[in-house]
Amino acid sequence: MLDANESLRDEALVRIDQCASEEEIEQVRIEYLGRKGILTLRLRGLREVPVEERPRIGEQLNRLRLLIEDRLAARLSQLKKQAQERAIREESVDISLSGSRWEPGRVHPVTLMMDEIVDVFLGMGFEIARGPDIEDDYHNFEALNMPKDHPARGMWDTFFVSDDLVLRTHTSPVQIRIMEKRQPPLQIIAPGAVYRHDDDATHSPMFHQVEGFMVDSHIAFSDLKGVLTHFLRQVFREDTGVRFRPSFFPFTEPSAEVDIQCLICGGQGITADRQSCRVCKGSGWLEILGAGLIDPEVFRFVGYDPEKVAGFAFGMGVERIAMLKYGIEDIRLFFQNDLRFLRQFS
Ligand code: PHE
Secondary structure (H helix, E strand, O other): OHHHHHHHHHHHHHHHHHOOOHHHHHHHHHHHHOOOOHHHHHHHHHHHOOOOOHHHHHHHHHHHHHHHHHHHHHHHHHHHHHHHHHHHHHHOOOOOOOOOOOOOOOOOHHHHHHHHHHHHHHHOOOEEOOOOOEEEHHHHOHHHOOOOOOHHHHHOOOOEOOOOEEEOOOOOHHHHHHHHHOOOOEEEEEEEEEEOOOOEOOEOOEEEEEEEEEEEOOOOHHHHHHHHHHHHHHHOOOOOOEEEEEEEEOOEEEEEEEEEEOOOOOOOOEOOOOOEOOOOOOOOEEEEEEEEEEOHHHHHHOOOOOOOOEEEEEEEEHHHHHHHHHOOOOHHHHOOOOHHHHOOOO
16 A cells, blocks of 8 residues: 555656646646545545554555645646746847837928928918819819810810819819909919829929919009019029010910029020030020919909909919929929938928
8 A cells, every 4th residue: 555655656746747738737636636536536545444554544645645736836836937938038129139210201392392482472471272183174174264175275184083073284273263252352372283194204193383363453464573573582592583474374364484594504505514504405594384464254254353353373383393493303203202312301
């Protein structure tokens, strides 16, 4: 009987040491100490042991029970500790690794240019307005004095959304939307995206314009000249030469194309090395924007009396102005999102 208890002890301790998980420990505990466990049954069998041996064997079995309980608890806490150490090792952060820098974002150069343009007009008392990018035929063309099938519409390479809807080809429809709702005096600046199917180094299918217009009882061409000259001298140089050249737009009469003296050759048309200037193509002038006095027909469309009101309007391309100001030769740079390009503006 004593030998049997000794081999039971050896076997139990080996089993406990081999346990590799909490579940296995529990299994071994049940096997030895459970209701029908080996040791439990032996303790119960004491009744059959001769009385004189009972105390000694009983004491031995009880000590064995305590030993097994101890070992099970020890193995369990050992396993838990190992699991914790493993978790710490696997989740640990290597603080010697170099970090990854999170660069702050910055404002896109087109937005910067647009804000700069708008700011000059805010300084002259203009008010900001916006219109939808998806515009109806009426506001983009019809009310701007371009009837259906009129050849003037050919000036705008239009993206059609449906028979009646287009991606606006210019910001001029904002003029109509504002005048429909409000009465003069008006002094409005309308920045935003416009769309034309054209794609090369100087044309992008999506680009930005800033529209401006002023309507009151006595607006003359000289007001347009004064406002635009001040604007151009703020954005470019204080002494920039400005030229108004006769042109045509269906919604202005008279119309003008506004030029500034070339920023590269200073209006000479020839660079220092006696070459013809590449930027102004030798003319000495750069075309900057379109403008004119609002056509009486446009006033009729919005319900104004052309005998009682007068106004001027102008529209300019934001990317074009940024390209001339910063000497950027390809408009696509604005939209390729190359950080080496974008980082240079702030
Ligand atoms: N809308 C014209 C364009 O896109 C520019 C313009 C605006 C011309 C206002 C005259 C008056 O080319």
